[in-house]
Amino acid sequence: MTQIIGALSEVSARYHALFVDLWGCLHNGKQVYPDAVKALQTYRNTGGKVVLLTNAARPNADVARQLATLGAPDDCYDFIVTSGDAAQDAMVAGLFGRKVYFIGPDRDLTFFRGTSIDRVPLDQADGVVCTGLVDDRTETPENYRAILLHAKNRGLKFLCANPDIVVDVGERRIFCAGALAAAYTDIGGQSFYFGKPHSPIYNLARNRLSDLGPDANILCIGDGIHTDIAGGIGEDLDTLFITGGIAALETGTTGANPDQSMLDAFLTQHQLSVTHAMGKLR
DSSP, X not given: OOEEOSOGGGTGGGOSEEEEOSBTTTBOSSXXXXXXXXXXXXXXXXXXXXEEEEOOSSOHHHHHHHHHHHTOOGGGOSEEEEHHHHHHHHHHTTTTOSEEEEESOGGGGGGGTTOOOEEOXXXXXXXXXXXXXXTTTTOOGGXXXXXXXXXXXXXXXXXESOOOSEEEETTEEXXXXXXXHHHHHHTTOEEEEOSTTSHHHHHXXXXXXXXXXXXXXXXXXXXXXXXXXXXXXXXXXEEEEETTSXXXXXXXXXXXXOOHHHHHHHHHHHTOOOSEXXXXXX
């Protein structure tokens, strides 16, 4: 049975570092959660390291600027590692060709900054790079069916810079690049992922934590059962499931913490076992 805890401080002394998700844990896309900020500040004051590990498709510097606008103070984390960082490394290495078709909003064009990769029409592309939907407020994966079929028929590889399927922006749920990658795979295309739950982003984060040594105890914190939690388990790390995010309804998280029986049923359904759980990071 998963241990439901009331505060991060109940277990944090066991760990040298935290890998912390952003959406649903530190902020909701509009503002940061004060209790989460305080919990991370307290942990850092004890000597622990906080790595913000996010499936954001943008480089870490852009995410840092966004966090500042949302009200996150610099002293609640040590550094940021993004799916965009890991995916950009693969793109620059030429794994998807030098000419790519881009799917994503204009705000993600920073993904190409400082690279020699050309964005071209689909008919001229060697591969597809996706950071998200062009208009994630109104579009769904169905809007991209024709594009994905065309790309699949041309045998193009699909780079997914953000494996998240959905995130909650305030009270609104929107689709992410992971939803398009899943749709591409469903029609027979090849999708490649570099964020959680896949190894590249964890390898990048561990390299940044190299001063802690190879045996550092790390706790993965997040609200995504298929990304944050599955990724942590896949890396043989302990996990703290924040149930009040995208799984709030399924885990019965209406107050401070989830309903134990609903949480157990949810985890059984997904065939996963988490170390700890709590409603909101605090």
